[in-house]
Amino acid sequence: xxxxxxxxxxxxxxxxxxxxxxxxxxxxxxxxxxxxxxxxxxxxxxxxxxxxxxxxxxxxxxxxxxxxxxxxxxxxxxxxxxxxxxxxxxxxxxxxxxxxxxxxxxxxxxxxxxxxxxxxxxxxxxxxxxxxxxxxxxxxxxxxxxxxxxxxxxxxxxxxxxxxxxxxxxxxxxxxxxxxxxxxxxxxxxxxxxxxxxxxxxxxxxxxxxxxxxxxxxxxxxxxxxxxxxxxxxxxxxxxxxxxxxxxxxxxxxxxxxxxxxxxxxxxxxxxxxxxxxxxxxxxxxxxxxxxxxxxxxxxxxxxxxxxxxxxxxxxxxxxxxxxxxxxxxxxxxxxxxxxxxxxxxxxxxxxxxxxxxxxxxxxxxxxxxxxxxxxxxxx
Numbered sequence: 001x002x003x004x005x006x007x008x009x010x011x012x013x014x015x016x017x018x019x020x021x022x023x024x025x026x027x028x029x030x031x032x033x034x035x036x037x038x039x040x041x042x043x044x045x046x047x048x049x050x051x052x053x054x055x056x057x058x059x060x061x062x063x064x065x066x067x068x069x070x071x072x073x074x075x076x077x078x079x080x081x082x083x084x085x086x087x088x089x090x091x092x093x094x095x096x097x098x099x100x101x102x103x104x105x106x107x108x109x110x111x112x113x114x115x116x117x118x119x120x121x122x123x124x125x126x127x128x129x130x131x132x133x134x135x136x137x138x139x140x141x142x143x144x145x146x147x148x149x150x151x152x153x154x155x156x157x158x159x160x161x162x163x164x165x166x167x168x169x170x171x172x173x174x175x176x177x178x179x180x181x182x183x184x185x186x187x188x189x190x191x192x193x194x195x196x197x198x199x200x201x202x203x204x205x206x207x208x209x210x211x212x213x214x215x216x217x218x219x220x221x222x223x224x225x226x227x228x229x230x231x232x233x234x235x236x237x238x239x240x241x242x243x244x245x246x247x248x249x250x251x252x253x254x255x256x257x258x259x260x261x262x263x264x265x266x267x268x269x270x271x272x273x274x275x276x277x278x279x280x281x282x283x284x285x286x287x288x289x290x291x292x293x294x295x296x297x298x299x300x301x302x303x304x305x306x307x308x309x310x311x312x313x314x315x316x317x318x319x320x321x322x323x324x325x326x327x328x329x330x331x332x333x334x335x336x337x338x339x340x341x342x343x344x345x346x347x348x349x350x351x352x353x354x355x356x357x358x359x360x361x362x363x364x365x366x367x368x369x370x371x372x373x374x375x376x377x378x379x380x
Contacts, residue, residue: 030060122269278334
């Protein structure tokens, strides 16, 4: 792989000669997730910036996001690869299974064209703790001759230190027009805690439930609201409401009307819900979970505990709920932290990345020629 950082220094003022270059984001599915939502937001906003952007994905229903650009669905990865081969575009893989598809579709030795890029949002081998062979297959995609970029400092560090893969960080963003402090509804009866309820081995909601039960036993007048795109998990020790299909606007209202956001995670590539809660001025108690440490500072904009430490999480939650001055400090600094993660900066960074990538086209094609047989076995 060429040294992109040195090359970028030489062409940092380069502007693409094509006033309307085509960008194709390649998704594995259209199900709700923070990663897919992040890609769709990028695509909409890059279109506003003047790019010709399309989404290609496997089958799925996109009834949860207002996509304003063309969406092309495919039955499987082979039909997706065939369709992509005819497109002369910057093609962006967004999940490990889409990386070899994108690379193959750009290989001129196999009838492809375009420039392959890979938006790595996490080290996705973390999702398969009990499948070592699958983990190795995922890791193999971090050695392909593509332009690598990420939105997380932690992911960038992992790719560079563990896979010797030079990576550009565009910095993630949230919608600060929606996630912001808003007038709240007075609730003198209960102090409302909000939590993200997802049945994921990395999110540990079973432990979160134990923490909430302890809080309910030790403090009076506590209520809980949870959200996710999954079914409700009942907690009977305190008043509990679950929301399974919220818009961003509705979620922002819940954040603003909550005294505290709790998030007990073993691992985050970045942690969008944490930053969204901060942006709304909601005090946060969370865990030291890799990617969120990019912006989480213990005692400044949140309180941090070790993952799954029930006693530590309980004590820190009680501290926030019973110390008004501390809660105000965390809320104020959380809002200040979130302001840095705005979409204008992110799109500026992607804009520069695409301009530089177009200039590096010849270098990438040379890399593909040298490894033209490396991707075929990875495509399903």
